[in-house]
Amino acid sequence: MNTFKTQYYIDLKVWKRSIFLAKDIYVLTANFPNEERFGLTSQLGRASVSIAEGAERRSVKDLKRFLDISYRSLCELENQLCLSNLSKLIGKEKFQSLEIEINEIQKMSYALMNSIKTEK
Structure with a gap:
């Protein structure tokens, strides 16, 4: 069986950007109202x-x-960030900057997925 050498996954740019995005989301949602704790805050974090x-x-x-x-x-x-923006939980500028980062990470993930040869 072929194994993919993933022991250095923390060196992948896509992983680094993803972990910082997750941190940014946690910082952002810390300011959400308490009534969103089990709603958008939880969903965004997960x-x-x-x-x-x-x-x-x-x-x-x-x-x-x-x-x-x-x-x-x-x-x-x-989608959840879009809803947060429409609900005035985050501002337009913050939404747009996160959206750009999400789109970049999507491109990186897609490119990595397509570059990996599938096992037979």
Whole structure:
């Protein structure tokens, strides 16, 4: 069985950007109202963490599956931030800067996923 050398996943630019995005989301949602603690705050936190976690996979197939889940979590995160902006929980400028970062990470994830050869 082919194994993908993932022991250095923390050196991947996409992982580094994802972990800093997750930190930014946690800092941002710390200022959300208490009534959003189990709503948007929780959803944003879970989505942002799922993007960065799990990068150390045992096989190429697992890694590609993780990258696909990560890509979908980025889409979910973008939608939740859009709702946060429309609900006036975050400002337009903050939303736009996070949206740009999300789109960049999506491109990086997609490129990495396409560059990995699938096991046979």
